[in-house]
Amino acid sequence: MTLWNTPAGPVARGGKSVYGCPVGILMLEARFPRIPGDMGNGLTWPFPVLFRVVRGASPERVVLEGARGLFEDFARAAEELVSLGCEGITTNCGFLSLFQAELAARVRVPVAASSLMQVPLVQALLPPGRRVGVITICATTLSEAHLRAAGCPPDTPVVGVENGRELFRVLIKGEAQELDLGLAREDILEAGRTLLRRHPEVGAVVLECTNMPPYAADLQEVLGLPVFDIVSFVTWFQAGLRPRRFPPP
Numbered sequence: 001m002t003l004w005n006t007p008a009g010p011v012a013r014g015g016k017s018v019y020g021c022p023v024g025i026l027m028l029e030a031r032f033p034r035i036p037g038d039m040g041n042g043l044t045w046p047f048p049v050l051f052r053v054v055r056g057a058s059p060e061r062v063v064l065e066g067a068r069g070l071f072e073d074f075a076r077a078a079e080e081l082v083s084l085g086c087e088g089i090t091t092n093c094g095f096l097s098l099f100q101a102e103l104a105a106r107v108r109v110p111v112a113a114s115s116l117m118q119v120p121l122v123q124a125l126l127p128p129g130r131r132v133g134v135i136t137i138c139a140t141t142l143s144e145a146h147l148r149a150a151g152c153p154p155d156t157p158v159v160g161v162e163n164g165r166e167l168f169r170v171l172i173k174g175e176a177q178e179l180d181l182g183l184a185r186e187d188i189l190e191a192g193r194t195l196l197r198r199h200p201e202v203g204a205v206v207l208e209c210t211n212m213p214p215y216a217a218d219l220q221e222v223l224g225l226p227v228f229d230i231v232s233f234v235t236w237f238q239a240g241l242r243p244r245r246f247p248p249p
Helices: 059-064 071-084 092-105 113-124 144-149 167-171 181-199 213-223 230-241
Strands: 001-006 009-013 023-027 049-053 089-092 131-136 158-160 200-205
Touching: 001 071, 023 059, 023 071, 023 230, 049 071, 059 092, 071 092, 089 230, 092 113, 092 131, 092 144, 113 144, 113 200, 113 230, 131 181, 158 181, 167 181, 181 200, 181 213, 200 213, 213 230
Parallel strands: 023 049, 023 089, 131 158, 131 200
Antiparallel strands: 001 009
């Protein structure tokens, strides 16, 4: 909504159905718990967002099956969010980097499809000899195509949690509607330790999975490295859509 002053007083201009929610989030269809810090929990965000669930887009289809046949469903849901008033679109799965270019072309607003898109930016922050490492929900299906679509080098160090005790079982296989937070935390920490053991040159970590931010602070403390996730990415994204206004000096 645009406000401006006329001799008669302030005037508001409309044209949208919903105001004050510039970020629209495309959600996978799932029933597992989404705790604060998870992208799908409204309490995670310090600003209003609009959610839209893409029916039939299960975590298993997106993560394990390459989201085959789902682009039109995501595109239509994104168009609906834009029609409501969203000015930028993001998604709640890093594997949807595959749709980045097509989705941006379709909806014609800024799109931040994947947390992986932070990798090139974070790499530019690091000193020579250091690299960005990625922790993902499933390293075996995070392909070079996913990485290239997000602008990541194809040889980016990647470790997954698919062999852990909790996260993959609950989030991807859909075997439970209860999540053991302690076991989930250990899955993330073990993946971080493995990443540094295999790639000691890693100087920062990007979390691919949008369900991992609740554990980012613990991971940063254990590894002693910066950790970036979908919350850091979308917070940056939203700051461009809605820059802060500062009072005049």
